Amino acid sequence: MIIVKDLAKTYGDVHAVRNVTFRADDAQITTLLGANGSGKTTTLRAISGLLKTDTGSVTVDGILVAEAAMSAQRRLGVFPDSFGLYPRLTTREHLVYFAELHGLEGQPLKAAIEEVTETLNLTDILDRRTEGFSQGQRMKVALARAILHKPGNIVLDEPTRGLDVMNIRLLRTILLDLKEAGHCVLLSSHVMAEVEALSDHVVIMADGVVCAEGSPAELVNQTGQPNLEEAFVVLTEQNQIAAKPTGQNDQGEAA
Amino acid sequence: MNKQAFIIYKKELRDMVRDRRMLIAAFSFALLGPVFMGFIFMLTTDSDAEKQNARLAISNMAQAPGLVAFLEKHQITVTNYAGEAEPGRVPDGTDAILLLPDDYAKSLSQGSMIFGKLYVNEASKTGIEKGHEIKDAIDGFGGYIGGIRLTARGIPPAIVSPIIVSKFDVAEESFISQTTSGSFLMLIIMAPFIGGLAVAVDTLAGERERHSMQPLLAQPVSPKSVILGKLAMVSTFSIVGTLLALATFLFAISLVPAGTLPIALHLNMVTVPLIVLQLIPFAIFIASVQLFISIQVKSFKEGQSYISMFMMVPMFVAYLKIFGGSKLPEMAFFAPVLSEMESLSSLIFNGEPDFAHMATSMAVAVVGIYILAKLTAKKLESEVMLDAA
Numbered sequence: 001m002i003i004v005k006d007l008a009k010t011y012g013d014v015h016a017v018r019n020v021t022f023r024a025d026d027a028q029i030t031t032l033l034g035a036n037g038s039g040k041t042t043t044l045r046a047i048s049g050l051l052k053t054d055t056g057s058v059t060v061d062g063i064l065v066a067e068a069a070m071s072a073q074r075r076l077g078v079f080p081d082s083f084g085l086y087p088r089l090t091t092r093e094h095l096v097y098f099a100e101l102h103g104l105e106g107q108p109l110k111a112a113i114e115e116v117t118e119t120l121n122l123t124d125i126l127d128r129r130t131e132g133f134s135q136g137q138r139m140k141v142a143l144a145r146a147i148l149h150k151p152g153n154i155v156l157d158e159p160t161r162g163l164d165v166m167n168i169r170l171l172r173t174i175l176l177d178l179k180e181a182g183h184c185v186l187l188s189s190h191v192m193a194e195v196e197a198l199s200d201h202v203v204i205m206a207d208g209v210v211c212a213e214g215s216p217a218e219l220v221n222q223t224g225q226p227n228l229e230e231a232f233v234v235l236t237e238q239n240q241i242a243a244k245p246t247g248q249n250d251q252g253e254a255a
Numbered sequence: 256m257n258k259q260a261f262i263i264y265k266k267e268l269r270d271m272v273r274d275r276r277m278l279i280a281a282f283s284f285a286l287l288g289p290v291f292m293g294f295i296f297m298l299t300t301d302s303d304a305e306k307q308n309a310r311l312a313i314s315n316m317a318q319a320p321g322l323v324a325f326l327e328k329h330q331i332t333v334t335n336y337a338g339e340a341e342p343g344r345v346p347d348g349t350d351a352i353l354l355l356p357d358d359y360a361k362s363l364s365q366g367s368m369i370f371g372k373l374y375v376n377e378a379s380k381t382g383i384e385k386g387h388e389i390k391d392a393i394d395g396f397g398g399y400i401g402g403i404r405l406t407a408r409g410i411p412p413a414i415v416s417p418i419i420v421s422k423f424d425v426a427e428e429s430f431i432s433q434t435t436s437g438s439f440l441m442l443i444i445m446a447p448f449i450g451g452l453a454v455a456v457d458t459l460a461g462e463r464e465r466h467s468m469q470p471l472l473a474q475p476v477s478p479k480s481v482i483l484g485k486l487a488m489v490s491t492f493s494i495v496g497t498l499l500a501l502a503t504f505l506f507a508i509s510l511v512p513a514g515t516l517p518i519a520l521h522l523n524m525v526t527v528p529l530i531v532l533q534l535i536p537f538a539i540f541i542a543s544v545q546l547f548i549s550i551q552v553k554s555f556k557e558g559q560s561y562i563s564m565f566m567m568v569p570m571f572v573a574y575l576k577i578f579g580g581s582k583l584p585e586m587a588f589f590a591p592v593l594s595e596m597e598s599l600s601s602l603i604f605n606g607e608p609d610f611a612h613m614a615t616s617m618a619v620a621v622v623g624i625y626i627l628a629k630l631t632a633k634k635l636e637s638e639v640m641l642d643a644a
Contacts, residue, residue, distance in 0.1 A: 050641055078470065080466070084468070088273040
């Protein structure tokens with residue numbers, strides 16, 4: 001379980017995120033939904049222990065990331081926004097490397113690789129170097145790397161970016177399986193269809209703040225819109241109006 | 256090295272060894288060392304010309320038996336010249352041409368002044384030296400004839416030669432020896448710089464550019480372990496490159512006939528291990544500097560630019576030692592790289608350790624490695640590491 005409370009992070013004069021608060025429960029898929037630049041990646045990086053926040057806290061299974069980042073990282077599987085593979089290493093070598101960094105060795109390591117190979121159907125690419133892999137194959141290696149050590153919490157930053165329909169369907173199936181197995185799955189996305197199909201809980205972000213959260217159905221009902229996409233538009237517009245200083249018009253100009 | 260650093264080291268080494276370009280970049284210098292040294296030997300062979308007789312071609316030679324005998328007595332080989340009246344070049348096999356007037360014998364017997372022309376080729380150091388040697392001998396003959404003429408007239412020759420001086424060269428080593436020894440030192444000192452260059456750039460700037468830094472930092476591994484593993488990998492390339500350069504150096508030396516080098520080398524079972532012992536911390540130190548530079552940049556290309564500039568350091572220091580060594584204050588030789596060269600110089604060319612410079616260079620290396628590794632690890636904690644160029 002991941003709990004984010006009052007998270008804030010600034011880069012110079014820019015507020016990347018402000019007062020971000022939400023929780024991602026086990027056996028659920030939680031989605032951060034927002035436009036580009038809304039603060040999703042900053043939030044996920046803070047959860048992954050990759051950046052220090054100005055204020056607020058993140059706990060992973062009760063462990064404060066700011067105080068014990070490595071302990072929290074042992075309970076996390078991270079799928080970054082870019083796959084970040086080593087082109088000269090084979091899939092198996094990627095898996096061995098990251099498994100060893102998580103302390104796996106000997107028979108447990110072999111068993112973990114066999115299991116993830118079967119889950120993600122990696123047999124045909126297991127001993128091939130990743131140079132020249134298709135986007136789908138790269139996604140599989142990156143995902144295998146993230147779930148190999150069976151983390152309780154899996155964080156995925158825009159996992160479907162660049163994937164074709166078949167690979168999106170495959171990824172969706174895997175994420176649903178992980179959820180069924182009791183994992184806490186937290187992902188970011190701006191693809192409505194994907195969010196609607198996968199998510200148990202949606203956290204809508206705009207301009208670095210959380211402007212609404214709930215299940216897709218709850219968000220649709222709350223706004224009285226026909227679907228999640230329309231609900232998203234209404235909620236983010238309401239947030240913009242609320243954030244605008246008094247005395248400004250729709251274009252943000254002084255009245 | 257802790258376990259996680261060792262895991263990173265293994266992966267980094269496997270990754271780099273598979274890149275042919277990295278291997279070529281790392282070891283080509285060490286393997287091409289013999290070629291470079293062959294060039295040095297060629298220059299050395301040219302210097303042997305100093306030991307050969309100067310060769311002079313003389314026109315109207317038959318009229319000047321006394322001059323010929325005088326010159327031959329002064330180790331100058333004389334041949335007859337029957338070429339152009341205004342030679343445009345000095346022919347091969349000759350160092351100079353002396354054109355004597357057609358009435359040489361007559362003028363000599365009459366005690367008249369004789370105007371000759373000496374043609375030399377001063378395009379090379381050897382040409383300059385041979386030209387001076389011949390000119391000095393001809394002047395000597397002139398002085399000898401003048402002395403006889405004065406004596407015949409009852410005038411002591413000392414009247415017109417009040418001071419006679421002899422010249423002695425007190426330089427510790429000749430210019431050619433200084434250049435050769437300096438070049439050998441530069442070859443060895445540059446090896447660790449080149450051995451680790453490409454891999455140092457790839458392991459940090461390259462990793463950032465490939466976006467693989469973020470997944471690595473999201474694992475439960477400390478920045479200290481990451482840098483330790485990467486430093487061990489770069490150091491491996493650096494050390495192997497250095498030892499390979501030293502091995503090719505020893506191999507090339509073994510091919511040179513004894514006594515033909517202008518410098519004495521003391522490479523034996525005592526000095527070689529000491530050279531290796533000194534070069535290893537130096538190679539790790541250079542690797543840590545390269546990693547520190549690599550972590551400051553966002554892309555492989557940017558890293559290459561900065562680390563290539565760093566490559567100039569050993570070249571500048573080597574040339575400083577060759578051309579300005581005698582003018583530097585004593586303390587300057589305790590500076591990084593220069594102290595390394597000074598200590599290696601003592602081992603290689605004198606056959607005895609220079610403990611003061613050896614200890615200084617090793618201490619600088621150890622302290623430098625510690626500080627730079629700490630700073631590099633600190634930089635790795637920075638959030639800017641998550642973004643690539």
